[in-house]
Amino acid sequence: MKKGEVVQIIGPVVDVRFSPGELAPIRNALR
Numbered sequence: 001m002k003k004g005e006v007v008q009i010i011g012p013v014v015d016v017r018f019s020p021g022e023l024a025p026i027r028n029a030l031r
Helices: none
Strands: 004-010 013-018
């Protein structure tokens, strides 16, 4: 599983940052 960091949460929007080359497919990005 790829790991990222939650940068900010604004209402229903979650901004997550992944390291270069570590971007997970969007359907599996957040669990």
